[in-house]
Amino acid sequence: xxxxxxxxxxxxxxxxxxxxxxxxxxxxxxxxxxxxxxxxxxxxxxxxxxxxxxxxxxxxxxxxxxxxxxxxxxxxxxxxxxxxxxxxxxxxxxxxxxxxxxxxxxxxxxxxxxxxxxxxxxxxxxxxxxxxxxxxxxxxxxxxxxxxxx
Amino acid sequence: xxxxxxxxxxxxxxxxxxxxxxxxxxxxxxxxxxxxxxxxxxxxxxxxxxxxxxxxxxxxxxxxxxxxxxxxxxxxxxxxxxxxxxxxxxxxxxxxxxxxxxxxxxxxxxxxxxxxxxxxxxxxxxxxxxxxxxxxxxxxxxxxxxxxxxxxxxxxxxxxxxxxxxxxxxxxxxxxxxxxxxxxxxxxxxxxxxxxxxxxxxxxxxxxxxxxxxxxxxxxxxxxxxxxxxxxxxxxxxxxxxxxxxxxxxxxxxxxxxxxxxxxxxxxxxxxxxxxxxxxxxxxxxxxxxxxxxxxxxxxxx
Numbered sequence: 001x002x003x004x005x006x007x008x009x010x011x012x013x014x015x016x017x018x019x020x021x022x023x024x025x026x027x028x029x030x031x032x033x034x035x036x037x038x039x040x041x042x043x044x045x046x047x048x049x050x051x052x053x054x055x056x057x058x059x060x061x062x063x064x065x066x067x068x069x070x071x072x073x074x075x076x077x078x079x080x081x082x083x084x085x086x087x088x089x090x091x092x093x094x095x096x097x098x099x100x101x102x103x104x105x106x107x108x109x110x111x112x113x114x115x116x117x118x119x120x121x122x123x124x125x126x127x128x129x130x131x132x133x134x135x136x137x138x139x140x141x142x143x144x145x146x147x148x149x150x
Numbered sequence: 151x152x153x154x155x156x157x158x159x160x161x162x163x164x165x166x167x168x169x170x171x172x173x174x175x176x177x178x179x180x181x182x183x184x185x186x187x188x189x190x191x192x193x194x195x196x197x198x199x200x201x202x203x204x205x206x207x208x209x210x211x212x213x214x215x216x217x218x219x220x221x222x223x224x225x226x227x228x229x230x231x232x233x234x235x236x237x238x239x240x241x242x243x244x245x246x247x248x249x250x251x252x253x254x255x256x257x258x259x260x261x262x263x264x265x266x267x268x269x270x271x272x273x274x275x276x277x278x279x280x281x282x283x284x285x286x287x288x289x290x291x292x293x294x295x296x297x298x299x300x301x302x303x304x305x306x307x308x309x310x311x312x313x314x315x316x317x318x319x320x321x322x323x324x325x326x327x328x329x330x331x332x333x334x335x336x337x338x339x340x341x342x343x344x345x346x347x348x349x350x351x352x353x354x355x356x357x358x359x360x361x362x363x364x365x366x367x368x369x370x371x372x373x374x375x376x377x378x379x380x381x382x383x384x385x386x387x388x389x390x391x392x393x394x395x396x397x398x399x400x401x402x403x404x405x406x407x408x409x410x411x412x413x414x415x416x417x418x419x420x421x422x423x424x425x426x427x428x429x430x431x432x433x434x435x436x437x438x439x440x441x442x443x444x445x446x447x448x449x450x451x452x
Contacts, residue, residue, distance in 0.1 A: 111274050113255040117232050136262075137255025138276050139156060141340065 007043045013060040015082040015089075016072060021045050023075045024055025030071055030149060031059070038062065051078065070104050071149050073097045077129035097125045105133065108146040112138035121150070153261035153268040154443055157279045157315045162322035165286060171451055172287050172435075172442040180441065184450050185214035191244035192218030193236065193260075194271070195227065195251040200411065200433075201271050201280075205248045208440035217244060237263045246448055249273075267447035269440075275311055281410060282315040284439040288432040289367055292406050296323040304330040304358050305371035305391055305416060307337040312410045313371055314341055317352075321345055327352040330361050332387040335377060358391055363400045368393075370409045372416045394418040398426055408432050 019027055024044040033040045039060030048054035063083065064072075072079055073095040083091040101123050107114050114121050114137045122136035133142045151164065160168075174180075190209040194202050197220060206216050219225040227236065233256060240247060241264045249260050250271040257270030257277070272278040290296050301320060303313045307329050317327055317337065327345070329337045329352060336354060345352055355361050362368060373391050378384035392415060393407070406428040409417055413429075421427055445451040 109254055111252075111254050113233065113251075113253040113259050113273075116253055117234060117259065119234070119259060135255065137258045138274070139158060139255070139258075 007041045007056050007058055008039075009087055010039055010041070010058050010060045010084055011087055013038065013058065013062050013084050014064055015059075015084060016057045016076075017054070017080045017082065018048065018051060019044075019055040019057065019072075019076040019079050020051055021053035021055050024057065027055075027072055027075055028057055030075075031057070031064075031068060033057065033059065036060075036062065067104050069095060070097060070101055073128075074101075074105065074131050074147055074149060077131060097128045097131060099125055101125060101133065104150055105142070106148040106150055107135045107138060107140065108142050108148060109135065109138050109140045112140070114138070151447065153264075153270075153447070154279050154283075155257050155261045155268065155270045156277045157282045157319045158277075160279070160319070165283070165319060165322060168283055168439070168442060168446065169287050169290055171446055172283075172439045173291070174451070175441045175445070176291075176438050180212065180445075183213040184445055185209065185212035185448060188214040188246070188448055189244040190214055190216050190218075190444065191240045191247045192216060192220070192271075193240065193247060193249045193251075194218065194220040195222045195249075195256070196272075197221070198250050198272060201250060201278075201436075202248075204436040205269075205271060205440055205444075208437050208444055211437065212441055212445060214444070218248075233259060234263055240264075241266050246444060269443060269447070272311075275309070277315060278311055279315065280436070280440055280443065281312055282319050283443070284432065284436045285312075285316050285369070285408065285410075286319060287439050288408060288428060288435045291435065292428055292431075293366060293404075296320070297325060299323075299325040299366040300328060300364055301325050301367045301369065302328040302330055302361055302365040303337075303369045303371070304361075304393075306335045306373050306377060307331045307371075308335040309374075309377060310371045313337070313369065316369065317341065317345065321348050321350040325351075328361055328365065329354045330356070330358050330391075332356060332373070332383075332391070334383060334387075335373065356390075358393070359397055359400075362397060362405070363402070365405055366402065368405060368407045370407060370413075370416055372414055392416055392418060393421060395420040395424060398424065401426065 028042050041058040044055040045053050079095045082089045123133035126132045237260050246267045248269045248271045254274035254276040257273040261268040407426045409429040
């Protein structure tokens with residue numbers, strides 16, 4: 001079968017691949033893709049051998065910071081991130097959550113002190129995929145459905 | 151260890167070390183001037199007379215002094231000061247802090263903020279580690295060990311912070327846990343899964359009377375009416391979890407009964423003068439364990 005490029009290539013920027021299809025637009029929204037000035041392509045429900053249906057987001061002229069990469073890893077723990085220069089992939093990595101995440105999610109416990117005072121929101125990552133985070137303050141464990149990304 | 155915030159942060163060795171210090175404090179009958187010149191700040195953002203007095207008694211018995219508040223309505227808190235700012239102020243006024251706060255995680259924030267040691271005296275629904283340590287000390291002192299026991303926990307296991315922490319801590323020891331409660335108030339699934347994952351043996355039953363027969367320790371807690379959406383259900387179950395002398399007829403001779411106190415009616419007074427009663431001793435041990443913690447965190451005993 002002829003290999004076909006489903007989403008137009010970009011000259012410079014970042015490609016996020018292997019996003020579970022149901023999270024493609026959520027991640028695009030999280031990255032505020034709608035307000036970017038450069039080329040943005042979003043494709044979803046593409047066939048994937050690895051994860052069934054996947055999404056791809058290509059962000060022209062943009063490099064992601066650590067916090068953005070961690071936020072993506074929360075929703076798409078198996079996603080890959082490629083840096084593109086002059087139409088070539090110069091760096092490709094699998095996204096992975098670090099052992100501790102700071103400042104990317106809000107604790108789901110309304111009685112947690114981190115929702116009452118101005119503090120750094122800290123979580124120990126107890127499981128990376130699917131993610132399970134334990135709040136440094138109130139010690140409650142948050143899993144997929146509870147995660148409130150900042 | 152700089153602070154005592156959560157029982158989760160303590161290893162088996164940490165726990166045994168703290169209990170051994172408590173034992174030394176107890177047998178040496180420590181009093182006098184071990185903590186002379188030291189100041190404990192008791193910051194009680196919600197009332198808990200028993201815990202506060204126990205901390206203050208522990209500090210005074212070791213020759214230390216106390217500052218603090220037990221009614222946030224009349225303190226700077228009422229003026230809207232943040233916990234962070236209060237801690238920054240108090241750390242320059244004292245050598246160690248004991249904090250009780252209605253928000254989960256307040257003690258972790260205090261310990262993270264303060265340069266001086268912090269002891270969690272209860273943070274919301276989360277942790278009350280000194281209660282757990284005194285429970286463990288009481289079991290060890292009464293039974294001579296923490297391994298190889300059958301420990302029953304009865305009553306409200308769903309919302310009871312005390313039993314959650316105790317189960318968590320007992321997971322370090324090779325004892326079997328028996329959770330005794332009505333179906334509405336069972337131990338949370340998350341906690342049971344965690345215990346299983348750690349290889350802790352536990353089982354669940356509704357029948358207190360039957361379970362009593364095989365236990366070495368029975369830890370009673372109160373079933374609160376407010377926890378029931380259907381009061382008919384409450385009326386049905388409440389009687390089954392009120393312990394009286396007659397229910398103890400099939401118990402092992404060396405069964406001991408514990409309770410974090412205050413009790414309301416979940417242990418009838420005819421149990422008080424039986425050989426099984428351990429809850430008054432348990433309350434007394436609270437001072438000993440807190441003496442050990444204060445002395446340890448201030449570097450005066452090792």
